[in-house]
Amino acid sequence: MKKQQKNQKDKHWHGRIYYNPDDSRVFVQKRPGLWAWTINFANPRAWALGAGAAAVLAVLSFFFRQ
Numbered sequence: 001m002k003k004q005q006k007n008q009k010d011k012h013w014h015g016r017i018y019y020n021p022d023d024s025r026v027f028v029q030k031r032p033g034l035w036a037w038t039i040n041f042a043n044p045r046a047w048a049l050g051a052g053a054a055a056v057l058a059v060l061s062f063f064f065r066q
Contacts, residue, residue, distance in 0.1 A: 017041055 012020035021042040
C-alpha cells in the first residue's frame, strides 16, 4: 500500500521537474521536510518568470561584456 501512495504523490514529478497543470502554485517545495523549492513547469507564470530571468541575464551580459 505504501508504494501506491508514493506513486500517487510522485506522479507529477518527472526526475527533478515538477509538472502539474492542476496545481496553481508557481513555486513548489521539492519534498516535505526539505528546504528546497522548484518551479511548476505546467504553470504559464513559471514560463514567464523563466523568460524574464533569461532576458535580464541577456541584457546584463550585453552591457557587461568586455
